[in-house]
Amino acid sequence: MTSVAPIPLIGSQEMLVSIYMPTKNRPDLLRRAVASVLNQTHREIELLVVDDGSTDDTPAVLEALANQDQRIRFFRNESSKGAPFSRNIAISAARGQWITGLDDDDTFLPERVSALLAYWNLLETVGVKFSCIFTQDIYDDGKNISYSNKHGTVAWKDLLEYNVVGNQIFTLTDRLKTCGMFDVDMPAWQDFDLFMRVLKEFGPAKLLDSALYRLSIDDRPDRISRSKKERIISAFERLSAKHPEIDNRLKQLLFLQVFGSLYSHRPGPADIARFLAYGWNYANAKRLLRSLVGRY
Secondary structure: OOOOOOOOOOOOOOEEEEEEEEOOOOHHHHHHHHHHHOOOOOOOOEEEEEEEEEOOOHHHHHHHHHHHHHOOOEEEEEEOOHHHHHHHHHHHHHOOOOOOOOOOOEEOOHHHHHHHHHHHHHHHOOOOOEEEEEEEEOOOOOOOOEEOOOOOOOOOOHHHOOOOOOOOEEEEEEHHHHOOOOOOOOOHHHHHHHHHHHHHOOOOOOEEEEEEEEEEEOOOOHHHHHHHHHHHHHHHHHHHHHOOOOOOHHHHHHHHHHHOOOOOOOOOOOHHHHHHHHOOOHHHHHHHHHHHHHOO
């Protein structure tokens, strides 16, 4: 792994926000994502981009971008190590008090960071206990726009039913480091796993009820909906082992996420037997039946 030399930061580090972003072989999307960070109304930011073994002109693109704006620092894996490994490089190098992430095919709205900071300060001022903040999302498939409908307070056990938080949180950098950052051995659900550990350690997540993160939704083969069923089940098994206090009812809910609306998987006979091995719960059984017919 190589990186550019550290560069002195602009402005006050007391309000510095770090943003981590892995990337690989998508220079055009990368430019768009980077621009959305550099155009934030809150200027005290650092963008840490990790090139995960790109074989195209991504390294040259990153070098040019970093030369144009000293708030960018970039790192490179000579061979691909995966997004969790790459994110951990950035988090380890982060110098901001707060941190959040961005995928290279998504974008921030210009006021995202300033709004998150303002809401963080408001919650602290009124004495609310919380671990992190998440926002509503904008879904953009290139033709149509839709919006998420997340609810306001999420405890770690709530995530066992559904990852309502989504794929990004805003929190203190030290909290991600304390919780061990991303588990590079998770075959899937890496964000879900880390967020659960953060909420378990530091308290519930709070929703900033504004759509400030734009997700690009398309049919590329690397999208989450195409994840193989075996990988998702392996992720379920690893996550379950990390939290042995989860009871069978909650374990059923977690298992049902393998067959949820994010994926195109249907439960087979072996999956039904595994579900029933955790016991009988009428509400969970109804969810299983809906997943059998694709009604989530």
